[in-house]
Amino acid sequence: MPLDVRCKRCGEENLASDSNVCWRCLLTDRINKLLAGPDGEIPERLRPLAEAITGMPRPNSGWAWIHMNRRVPELLRGLAVGEIELSHDALDSLPRSRTIEYLRGLLVAHNCLPWRDEHLIAYGRWLTSKLDTIPDADHRRLIERYTRWHVMRRLRRDDSDQQPVTANAFLRAKQHTTVAIQFLQWLGDRGRSLDECSQHDVDAWFGNGTSTRGHANNFLYWALKQRLVSKLAVPWAPHGNGPLASEKDHVEALRALLLHETLPAAHRAIGIMLVLFGQPLARVVTMRMDDFREGPNGLEVKLGRDWIDVPEAAAAVIRVHLASRPGLSTAANPDCPLVFPGRMPGRTMHVYSVATILRASGIPAMATRSRAWIQMVREAPPAVLADALGVTPQTAMRYAERAGTDYLGYAALRSPRGPEGA
Known part of the structure; x- marks a missing residue:
């Protein structure tokens, strides 16, 4: 006699528990109970979350998430009955944990909470604690003014149109802030305040110590613009060539x-x-997914102004990934527009973990990228590559100079507005 694997409640053939009730029915019962408000109904604002969890392709994963982490049912219940306000501020007030951040991501992904840039928030949180470590009140006020009106302003500019601040920009902002604090402390140890800073002090700072001291130029240029220091010659850190992979x-x-x-x-x-x-x-x-498309000659990618053909051997690998992106079977990333979704809802794969894995496979990111550009600028003008690959003409020119090509007088780069008035 054939085995009956139909759920005795919904009648669907599905993976079932010992009670012959499928995982989806069990998960639905659990979510309906956890998210029920005081009136016994799921609050309107939480219904998208309930639907996402109960509708996930692998409901047994949702069941395991709830039962293996005791904080999950506590948080869901708190949101349902109003013990935890449905807001970012309320979640921020709770002890920080990965569980809370994952739940926040779910709430944002399903429009229960508004989107916000977590890197921007993380910098603000880090800055608050960093300011508390500065003993000199004048230094603390200067750093607060510099970070609030310069560093964070630049991050918010990058944050426009819901384009999240990158991990690199986040870490660069922290480094600029840290080095600015170190510079003021060093200046204070020499018995000088910022308005007394001389060219000799600047030369001594940049002429000694580690290369990270170069990040102080960001702070000093800001101070010059704000007329907090007299006119000084501040060295601009040159773009180093960096490592280069062999052909x-x-x-x-x-x-x-x-x-x-x-x-x-x-x-x-x-x-x-x-x-x-x-x-x-x-x-x-x-x-994002709309950066790729199937064209008349095969897979195409859009990195800058135009669509570019992807060689077929490489396209085959990319198609395999696009057809089986990880993480889409949970409630975290339904219909995810990201090509490389991460473990946290709505977030990408972490760039540094990717770099580590590639490096372990013999592919150092910076050296490999430099070699790719060296080869490309030997075959096409830098400004043309800049348009096609979505970089600035200046960046493309640096690689052209490094490659020793003869495109250095390219007309588009001599125009102050860039190619085509960009």
């Missing part, structure tokens, strides 16, 4: 990405964008 290593990296048997398809696809198109990892992980 042999570059070819081996591409071969490894195309043929690797254990590296996940997501990391292979990211590596291909790095090796073939010289894209920085921080940008690759933020790509």
Whole structure:
């Protein structure tokens, strides 16, 4: 006699528990109970969350999430009965944990809470604690003024149109702030305040110590603009050439990405964008599904102004990833527009974990990207590549100079408005 695997409640053939009730029915019962408000009904604002959890492709995962983490039912129940206000501020007031951040991500993904940039919030939180460590009141006021009106303003500009602040921008903001604090402390140890800073002091600061001292130029340029210091010559940190992979290593990296048997398809696809198109990892992980399309000649990608053909061997790897992006079977990323969704709802894969995994596979990101650009600028004018690959002409020119090409007088770069008035 054939085994009956139908749920005795809904009649669907599905994975079932010992009680012959399918996981979806069990999960629905649990969610309806946890999210029931004082009147026994799920509050209107929480219904999208309930529908997302109960409708997830693998309901047994949702059941496990609730039963293996005792904080989850506590938080869901608190939101339902009003013990926890449905707001970012209320969640911020709770002890920080990965569970709370995951739930926040779910609430944002399903429009129960408004979107916000978590890197921007994290910088503000970090800044508050950092200011508390500055013993000198004058220094503390200066740093607060610098960060509130310069550093955070730049982050908010990057945050426009719900384009999240990148991990690189977040870490750069922290480093600029930290080095500014160190500079003021160093100046104070020399018996000087900022308005007494001389050219000799600036030269001594930049002429000694580690290379990270160069990040003080951001603070000093701001101070000059605000007329907090007299006119000084502040050295601008040059763009270093950085590491460069050999042509042999570059070819081996591409071969490894195309043929690797254990590296996940997501990391292979990211590596291909790095090796073939010289894209920085921080940008690759933020790509969206509408950045790819099937064209008349095969897969195409849009990195700048135009659509670019992806070589078929590389396109095959990218298609494998696009067809099986991880994390879409949970309630976290339904219909996710991100090409490389991360573990947290609505967030991308972490750029530094990606870089670590690629490096372990013999593909150092910076050296590989530089080699890709060296090869490309030998074949096409820098400004044309800049338009096609979504970088500034100045960035493309730096690679052209490094490659020793003869495009240095390219007319579009001499125009103060850039190519086509951009």
